[in-house]
Structures are given as structure tokens and as C-alpha cells.
Amino acid sequence: xxxxxxxxxxxxxxxxxxxxxxxxxxxxxxxxxxxxxxxxxxxxxxxxxxxxxxxxxxxxxxxxxxxxxxxxxxxxxxxxxxxxxxxxxxxxxxxxxxxxxxxxxxxxxxxxxxxxxxxxxxxxxxxxxxxxxxxxxxxxxxxxxxxxxxxxxxxxxxxxxxxxxxxxxxxxxxxxxxxxxxxxxxxxxxxxxxxxxxxx
Numbered sequence: 001x002x003x004x005x006x007x008x009x010x011x012x013x014x015x016x017x018x019x020x021x022x023x024x025x026x027x028x029x030x031x032x033x034x035x036x037x038x039x040x041x042x043x044x045x046x047x048x049x050x051x052x053x054x055x056x057x058x059x060x061x062x063x064x065x066x067x068x069x070x071x072x073x074x075x076x077x078x079x080x081x082x083x084x085x086x087x088x089x090x091x092x093x094x095x096x097x098x099x100x101x102x103x104x105x106x107x108x109x110x111x112x113x114x115x116x117x118x119x120x121x122x123x124x125x126x127x128x129x130x131x132x133x134x135x136x137x138x139x140x141x142x143x144x145x146x147x148x149x150x151x152x153x154x155x156x157x158x159x160x161x162x163x164x165x166x167x168x169x170x171x172x173x174x175x176x177x178x179x180x181x182x183x184x185x186x187x188x189x190x191x192x193x194x195x196x197x198x199x200x
Contacts, residue, residue: 032166036094043067046063047105049064049105049109054116055117057110061109065106078091093163094163101156122144131197143185157178
């Protein structure tokens with residue numbers, strides 16, 4: 001009755017009640033535009049450093065380190081801007097995967113640099129007579145850089161597709177384009193390495 005206070009211990013409880021159900025759904029557009037796309041751009045800038053010469057390891061590692069720091073700042077922004085949750089969200093997982101991919105790009109730069117310095121060749125494992133003097137190692141490592149960039153892009157697209165359903169329409173076109181780029185890059189470098197080997 002109006003003016004009465006509710007007493008849960010009262011044995012005479014009202015026989016009628018109303019149940020209100022509210023469905024709440026956060027729109028992902030803000031998060032995708034301001035977080036996911038920014039992280040994808042950071043990944044793109046990070047992987048573009050692999051277009052530098054294999055011996056310029058300082059510039060490559062500086063770029064990777066800068067992108068990792070930028071991603072850490074981005075993570076702090078996202079933590080402040082999103083509600084607290086007792087579980088790991090897709091956005092947090094995407095940031096961790098992006099961190100791992102950036103570190104992998106840095107490790108690839110170091111591996112390519114060491115291979116150039118030591119004149120190690122991956123192709124020599126499969127074909128013993130390939131470049132015994134190691135004159136084409138830098139060109140070969142540059143080829144592996146370009147193929148790594150495409151694989152990096154595939155990993156990024158697959159991760160975005162797995163964690164953000166609104167962007168699922170990007171998977172097939174992006175994989176198709178990256179697949180064509182992979183084949184073109186492989187054919188180009190095979191032709192170029194054979195031409196250089198013939199000249200040497």
C-alpha cells in the first residue's frame with residue numbers, strides 16, 4: 001500500500017508482481033573504429049619496416065619497438081575507456097596477439113640480419129649447390145622478408161575475423177588478395193634470384 005515499507009519477513013506477501021527484462025547490447029562500431037582499426041594501422045606500420053634492407057636491423061628494431069610502445073599506450077586507453085570485466089575480452093586478446101606479432105616481426109629482422117652476416121641460406125638446405133659463396137644471401141633474405149609480410153597480413157586478418165564478427169565480410173576478399181600477392185611475390189623472387197645466380 002502507498003506509504004508502507006517493504007518487509008521481507010512479512011508472511012503476507014503480495015500475490016501479483018511484475019518482471020522486467022532488459023536486453024542490453026553494446027554497439028561495436030565505436031570500438032572497431034577507434035581501437036581495432038588503429039591497432040591494424042600500427043601493425044601495418046610495423047610490418048612495413050621489413051621493406052628496408054635486411055642489414056638495416058637498427059631501423060627495423062626501432063620501428064618494432066616504437067609500435068610495441070604505441071600499442072601499450074593504446075592498451076591503457078582501452079582499459080580506461082571500456083567497462084571492467086572479470087574475463088578476457090576479444091579486444092584484450094587482439095592486443096596480446098598484436099604484441100606477439102610485432103615481436104615476431106622484430107625477431108624476423110634479427111634472424112635475417114644474422115643470416116646476412118653469417119651468409120646462411122635457407123635455399124641451400126634444399127639445393128646444396130645454391131650460392132656456395134653466399135653472394136645472394138641478402139637478396140634471398142629480402143625475399144623471405146616480403147613473404148613474411150604477406151603471412152603477417154594473413155595472420156592479422158584471420159585474428160580480426162575470429163574476434164570481431166562484424167568484420168567477417170573482410171576475410172575472403174583479403175585472403176584472396178594476399179594469396180595472389182604471395183604467388184606474384186614468389187614468382188618474382190624466383191625469377192630474380194635465378195637471374196642473379198646466372199650473372200654470378
